[in-house]
Amino acid sequence: MLDTLAHVFQPLATKQFDLLLVIYLIAITAEAMSGALAAGRRSMDVFGVVVIAFVTALGGGTIRDVVLGHYPIGWTQHPEYVYLVVLAGLFTTLIARHMHHMKRLFLVLDALGLIAFSLIGCNVALQLNYPVVVVIMAGMLTGICGGILRDVLCNQVPIVFRRELYASVSLVVCALFLALRAAGVDTDLNMLVCFVLGFVFRMLALRFGWKLPTFHYQERWD
Amino acid sequence: MLDTLAHVFQPLATKQFDLLLVIYLIAITAEAMSGALAAGRRSMDVFGVVVIAFVTALGGGTIRDVVLGHYPIGWTQHPEYVYLVVLAGLFTTLIARHMHHMKRLFLVLDALGLIAFSLIGCNVALQLNYPVVVVIMAGMLTGICGGILRDVLCNQVPIVFRRELYASVSLVVCALFLALRAAGVDTDLNMLVCFVLGFVFRMLALRFGWKLPTFHYQERWD
């Protein structure tokens, strides 16, 4: 088993093994686990669990790459990411009954993941020379579309359209990153600032239940 | 505010500023507003409203470009379209209570938009030398997929699969456009004919409630 894991993660050792990658790996694991729980709420079988885990963790980056025409798509060049999220999904079915004790941990990991996804998405679009608004959207797509795909496949209205500030955190992080970058701030420092401020923003939103105003409209005329 | 608008639309002035573009801009605005109302019917927050507005207005073209492999996708090169549909979505939340007075206006704009989207979609596929049936499908994808994505994200069966002749109008417009084009008719005249006939067809369908026959099947055996 340890050998297998070593084999799975070996490819990573040959890359620039920086903090963003570590956070990314932790984040896709956490997203896969939360996706598996969503599948369990729909009483899916193990295959459904694995698909929803995969889609929740890697679907956002997939949508981003398709929209930007950024081929080959990220995870197709990193089989280890696929193994990781599949194993995370399966593992979740074993420890599900204990996971509510880790609610706070998951909210923390989810917040870090949202920021990591957003920054990675911005960087992909920047490399392809897209306009500023597309760069910001690429960051947000990466951070949010996994959850949207999960909810569509689970046949419910995406919760990101209703819950505490989440997409807004991604938007603020992306805009802040681009502003500091335009101001010539060093990339490492820039990312650190984005993580700290984005994380604090998300935690405050959760703590105080900050939400965007809701739009209610009941008339049917089209 | 006027300065902002001037800035937003300035890029347009450098393009071939023809009637089709004007109709397109009006149409994506109207589609974004109708998308925002759909989001309001699901009591989404402001972020959800903006996403549904965007997807309704620009999702059809996005799906078309992805299916045809037509990169970069249209709106990524026109940030002004993104600003326009986002603003239209937000504006809708302010004036929603008055919008039912404009029902007829919206049906007119929606019909013009359907035709504009169809013609634009056909032209994109023609430039890429796709076969005739794909050209027609590209036109229909552009006209219809925005509404399908909106309905999927709002967790309902797409209404385009059930309501008055709508996709059929797109099909007729695309086929007419290709037929006149094959007959050597001048493009401007061709488009004018398509707009007039397509618009009359759609208005008659609405006026008299023309629908395609419905297929009811209740047995469950798979």
Add this chain to the structure above:
Amino acid sequence: MLDTLAHVFQPLATKQFDLLLVIYLIAITAEAMSGALAAGRRSMDVFGVVVIAFVTALGGGTIRDVVLGHYPIGWTQHPEYVYLVVLAGLFTTLIARHMHHMKRLFLVLDALGLIAFSLIGCNVALQLNYPVVVVIMAGMLTGICGGILRDVLCNQVPIVFRRELYASVSLVVCALFLALRAAGVDTDLNMLVCFVLGFVFRMLALRFGWKLPTFHYQERWD
């Protein structure tokens, strides 16, 4: 009518007219018909029927090609496939009342189609030199995504996440194909073995109601 059919299928005569293609054509016809029935269960109009038929039959290959960046997408170069699935969808609305007599036939065709789709998907990814896990996923995407798109558009949780071993058959077929290929087995023999074993596996799963274990999780904490 015969002339039309001859015209539609003429392009096929110029290709390597092998057994896999015949099975593929039968399979997309069967998938289109099952899609049409699903549309009928939602009381869609004829346009909806055609869309769901198309998406069920050709949507899996479309998703695979988009994910792999394999352009142009298969059916855009084969208009005859589009005509075939559209006609199959329309034909279904005429004979629907008699189709429950053919339940077993459809399950057989569906099983053959699942295997054909899986093998075709693997081959596309192999040609593009994707890693093994992506090759397997390409096979599974081709086999399964059509049904997932159908269910999403019909506003229900995809049944592939819940029913008798189906995705598992695709997984086993893809893995077997790659293993025999790595062992140097001739491609024709390899495909024959995959068809026989995959078909038997699927039929046994149906006969004995084999299912993957289901994951139930009811707590809501995110």
